[in-house]
């Protein structure tokens with residue numbers, strides 16, 4: 261794998277990548293990934309020292325197309341269905357206040373080719389509304405706040421957008437809040453730890469638009485405090501050249517870093533802030549900083565959600581639920597297969613809460 265440490269993509273890179281994917285080394289990497297025997301498997305790639313082939317391998321691994329039944333059975337043993345073990349989760353939450361943290365793409369809405377059309381179903385919105393009626397609920401997403409609010413359209417929720425770098429609370433009168441200003445006139449805005457990066461992110465957004473326009477299907481999304489370069493509609497043969505273009509742009513901006521998600525490269529400020537930090541900030545804002553009476557439930561499908569799963573494990577509170585139909589290394593305790601199962605799980609929580617309100621001894 262001589263070109264793995266080479267920061268310049270050579271013309272033969274596509275064939276190299278294909279060789280890599282079918283070769284024994286990459287199969288070993290994938291095997292480790294699926295069998296999680298390699299505890300230090302790379303989950304996040306910073307710009308420094310990273311290379312295009314590693315990104316491509318990870319993107320493929322993050323969006324696997326097949327898995328062995330045996331591996332899946334073993335994985336499910338360690339990460340059982342949150343629906344099948346619903347009673348176990350409720351038992352753990354007994355006497356505590358449940359707080360929901362929900363990723364958006366791939367969790368509340370299906371992953372679709374056009375990220376601008378990642379709508380959630382009416383059924384999901386109705387369920388989410390019911391969930392928020394009974395439990396404090398936050399959407400934690402890489403999307404920009406305005407965009408995710410336009411998808412969800414529920415003013416009673418908390419929104420931790422741009423990977424938690426843009427946090428907004430519900431308004432007291434429940435009216436819709438869409439302002440994204442930075443001048444503190446919007447009292448619903450709770451926290452924006454990366455405000456000083458806005459001009460730089462805008463500048464990089466414009467450069468990336470220009471540099472990637474020649475790659476069919478490439479889409480650059482401005483999430484205000486971070487940028488996403490979507491590979492969903494890009495031919496797999498163009499993944500490496502596209503990733504290389506992104507890397508070259510980022511070389512000029514050491515205060516920004518690259519992370520990798522499901523068919524997406526994301527550009528973020530180098531501040532130590534992620535979905536896990538956002539979860540802790542929101543728990544603190546809700547008054548649960550040092551409380552043992554809280555039971556956070558975090559549901560997400562992406563690598564960026566692992567930061568939140570880790571926080572829950574470290575705190576020994578609540579549960580992390582990974583949305584995935586295929587084995588992935590995760591710090592989540594339970595799994596749900598897809599957004600329709602997420603809806604089913606949330607609906608059961610609502611029904612359980614309603615019945616426990618009628619019959620308080622069951623809660």
Ligand SMILES: [Mg+2]
Pocket residue numbers: 363364365366367560561562
């Ligand atoms: Mg997601």
